[in-house]
Amino acid sequence: MSLFNVYPLYEVTPVSAKGIYVYDKNGAEYLDLYGGHAVISIGHSHPKYVEAITHQVAKLGFYSNAVQNPLQEELAAKIEALSGCKDYELFLCNSGAEANENALKLASFKTNKSRVIAFKNGFHGRTSAAVAATDNAAIIAPINAQQEVTILELNDIASVQIELEKGDVCAVIVEFIQGVGGLDQANAAFFEQLDVLCKKNNTMFIADEVQSGYGRSGKFFAFQYYKLTPDIISIAKGMGNGFPIGGILIHPSIEAKYGMLGTTFGGNHLACVAGLSVLNAIEEEHLMENVTEMSAYFVKIANTIPQVKKTKGKGLMLGLEFDFEVADLRKKLIYEHHIFTGGASNKKVLRILPPLNINKGHINQFFEALVAALDGMFPKMVK
Numbered sequence: 001m002s003l004f005n006v007y008p009l010y011e012v013t014p015v016s017a018k019g020i021y022v023y024d025k026n027g028a029e030y031l032d033l034y035g036g037h038a039v040i041s042i043g044h045s046h047p048k049y050v051e052a053i054t055h056q057v058a059k060l061g062f063y064s065n066a067v068q069n070p071l072q073e074e075l076a077a078k079i080e081a082l083s084g085c086k087d088y089e090l091f092l093c094n095s096g097a098e099a100n101e102n103a104l105k106l107a108s109f110k111t112n113k114s115r116v117i118a119f120k121n122g123f124h125g126r127t128s129a130a131v132a133a134t135d136n137a138a139i140i141a142p143i144n145a146q147q148e149v150t151i152l153e154l155n156d157i158a159s160v161q162i163e164l165e166k167g168d169v170c171a172v173i174v175e176f177i178q179g180v181g182g183l184d185q186a187n188a189a190f191f192e193q194l195d196v197l198c199k200k201n202n203t204m205f206i207a208d209e210v211q212s213g214y215g216r217s218g219k220f221f222a223f224q225y226y227k228l229t230p231d232i233i234s235i236a237k238g239m240g241n242g243f244p245i246g247g248i249l250i251h252p253s254i255e256a257k258y259g260m261l262g263t264t265f266g267g268n269h270l271a272c273v274a275g276l277s278v279l280n281a282i283e284e285e286h287l288m289e290n291v292t293e294m295s296a297y298f299v300k301i302a303n304t305i306p307q308v309k310k311t312k313g314k315g316l317m318l319g320l321e322f323d324f325e326v327a328d329l330r331k332k333l334i335y336e337h338h339i340f341t342g343g344a345s346n347k348k349v350l351r352i353l354p355p356l357n358i359n360k361g362h363i364n365q366f367f368e369a370l371v372a373a374l375d376g377m378f379p380k381m382v383k
């Protein structure tokens with residue numbers, strides 16, 4: 001049976017990985033500044049993570065949500081402690097799209113309304129309502145297009161106000177740092193006004209922290225750079241360091257009812273220990289501090305490179321914007337310099353999403369390769 005061909009693939013076959021490095025089937029070493037799309041948070045094959053999952057699978061890998069699972073409570077307590085998000089409640093699922101589906105569904109249950117406001121260049125997943133709220137017509141099938149979604153420009157608060165005052169909007173969903181779109185961020189006043197307008201109009205404010213959460217921005221959540229209180233926070237990617245796990249944090253103003261949400265696999269024993277060992281590593285290895293320090297180091301060097309027109313993003317969710325499309329540069333980096341980087345809908349942005357325990361040596365290795373790759377593509381430039 002052949003594979004359904006939906007992914008354009010690089011000619012690399014990773015077979016093992018350790019820390020910030022990935023190794024292919026020929027034993028070649030690659031520096032991973034992509035983290036498998038912002039998923040690898042505490043580093044590949046982290047020894048405590050491997051041990052925790054190995055131990056748990058030998059004991060009890062899975063049982064359904066019909067029985068007590070104290071690991072879920074332990075995970076909820078740890079998320080609360082590290083994020084400082086007091087009083088929220090946790091619902092666990094398996095991916096980012098599923099987290100946003102549940103967030104949008106809850107918003108609709110809570111408000112008894114159904115229209116969603118989302119933003120230009122935003123990405124929220126590939127399923128039902130999540131993809132309908134994504135600004136990319138190419139991935140929205142007719143079945144998804146039935147959802148009522150209005151896409152507005154970031155920073156255009158007047159349009160948000162007009163739409164919310166119509167009274168039919170259940171949720172505003174936003175990324176505080178756009179990932180797939182290319183690292184754009186709205187301004188603080190816009191985000192804070194969104195929160196105010198949502199509260200005024202009985203609309204749920206959903207923070208999509210699927211990519212920006214779990215320390216990647218330098219704070220536990222990217223929304224914590226602002227003064228606001230989301231009603232629902234969706235999480236996934238870095239949460240399991242590669243183990244599929246997602247979830248939503250739900251403000252206590254939204255009351256749970258039996259059967260309102262549910263899943264077979266979400267919150268299983270293995271996913272919970274993966275999630276717990278990620279949080280333990282973030283805490284014990286001071287990874288959020290490392291993110292801030294490494295981010296400053298990275299940006300300082302990036303700003304000395306003449307071809308880099310703009311450095312975007314926060315923490316270790318960064319983008320380097322050039323005045324040319326970066327597809328060839330990414331190929332050069334991967335095939336000639338053995339470095340993984342990411343692309344974006346904005347084709348001129350090179351995305352940098354490394355594990356959060358990257359160090360200055362790795363960053364130096366990247367910039368030496370970047371300068372060599374750029375020198376190979378363009379005549380020498382001086383900033």
Ligand SMILES: Cc1ncc(COP(=O)(O)O)c(C=O)c1O
Nearest residue numbers: 095096097123124125179210211
């Ligand atoms: C901000 C954001 N939300 C949601 C998703 C969807 O997550 P998943 O691919 O786990 O369904 C992504 C994935 O890139 C994302 O970046």
